[in-house]
Amino acid sequence: MKKKLFTLALSSTVLLTGALAGCGGNNEETTPEASKPAAENSVKEPTKISLSTINYGAEAPANDNAIELEMEKRTNTKLDITYVPSNNYGDKFQVMLASGQIPDVLLTTWIYDAAVLNAIDSGAFWDLTPFLKDYPNIAKTYPKESIDNSKVDGKVYGLPRPRPLVGGAPFPMLRQDWLTKLGLEMPTTMDELYTVLKAFTEQDPDGNGKKDTYGFSSSVAEGWMDKLEFVEDVFNGYNGFYVNLPGEPTKVKDFEPATRDAILWLQKAYKEGVMAPDFAIMESTQVIDMMKQGKLGMMPSAMDSKVLGEILQTLSTIAPDAALEHVPTLVSPATGEKYAIKEGGFFGNYLISKKVPEEKVKKILEFFDYGATPEGMELANFGLKDVHFTETDGVKVVNEEFTKLAGKALSNIWTNVDPYSRIVPAPGYPTAYFERDKKVIAERIENGVYINNSGVSSETDTKVGPEIGKKIQDMKIKVIMGKEPIESWDKLVETMKKDANLNKILVEREASYKELFGAK
Structure with missing residues (x-):
């Protein structure tokens, strides 16, 4: 991507996932691991992975809780997880980038934020595109749209946290x-x-x-x-x-x-x-x-x-x-x-630090690939059967033990990819x-129709966009309520088409779009 993209990028007002400075980034190189039976992997030295993720809850899971230990056992890893409270994300992310103390794996809630794009442009994170073909569960489980709609310059820099493609909009x-x-x-x-x-x-x-x-x-x-x-x-x-x-x-x-x-x-x-x-x-x-x-x-x-x-x-x-x-x-x-x-199908992406050796990148992707299996998704989202949840007629219900260990935070690591997650059984x-x-x-x-304009931005829009939007919205309401005739709307549209700031926004967005998506 050309540097000029970032003169057009939005100011970093979108909350980003981040990590505490000095969050325990651990980039030790380990013996490369292929996908092998658990019994064979168990005799190998576990791969150490430092990972920073979001936590929406009041409490964070304790280190070495039962679910995390099982995640480690099944993937032959040793996890060093930092849970950053959601209300501190923006500040912590900036501190982390400035200090250079980037963990092996880092979650961002918006891959198109200017700070993230600048970090990608400077080579801070791996391009995962050439690796993904070797991880069948990710390819099978993640909706294609979740990956495609969160690319930067046509490349996959972060594994998406998949979300349903429809049902979230009114x-x-x-x-x-x-x-x-x-x-x-x-x-x-x-x-x-x-x-x-x-x-x-x-x-x-x-x-x-x-x-x-x-x-x-x-x-x-x-x-x-x-x-x-x-x-x-x-x-x-x-x-x-x-x-x-x-x-x-x-x-x-x-x-x-x-x-x-x-x-x-x-x-x-x-x-x-x-x-x-x-x-x-x-x-x-x-x-x-x-x-x-x-x-x-x-x-x-x-x-x-x-x-x-x-x-x-x-x-x-x-x-x-x-x-x-x-x-x-x-x-x-x-x-x-x-x-x-139709929606983008993702909410945030996991980025892998470029400081991580290539063989360890493959092991990290194996970790997420297992998390994309039914077994992995069940573990991270519900815990261990009859310990953290019960199941009746295919419906899983977590219990107090799951709540006590703040298990919900682990679902942000291995997302439960389910197109029907918004309509799961609920009271009433x-x-x-x-x-x-x-x-x-x-x-x-x-x-459904989804037009991918994710990350397309305009510096002018950041400054004057709200004012333009309010002017247009006010006229809509007046016409709807009969306080102004439809001709007043027509007149406003013709006036806005000539507005210098609005036309500058259109030029800047078009340039931003071409830079992000390589569109001609």
């Missing part, structure tokens, strides 16, 4: 029992969705003889539409404010005709009382409360079994037959194709929902 979740009562089908287009939401508003779906329900509501934020963003995303067929594609100039989604149509869709919903009138000042928790109270027919929601279960537990006390269901996909008016938001979440929601996930994976 998308319509509606009252399925109201659909049934009113004789309606699951909507597949924005027009059909509007018809359903209007019926939820006007046809007394709760049967109390009062007009006291709304089709939907949501929360918005300063500078963007927050959970209502799905409307613009569906209309356009992609998400994001700025969008970079190979061979094309940077696109501003808000300047597209489809965004104008999305604003009119929301304006109509507000005018006809289909959307709750206080949407512009509501908090996310208030929207959830309205759903619990049976006042809403739909809310934009992630596929989160805990949230769904929590809503249903309360809602069922006033509506025993209440049922909630996620809309799988909606056809985009702009593309004519089914659409759902009906068992029957699981198989149904798995089909929703499958449909979203098949039809």
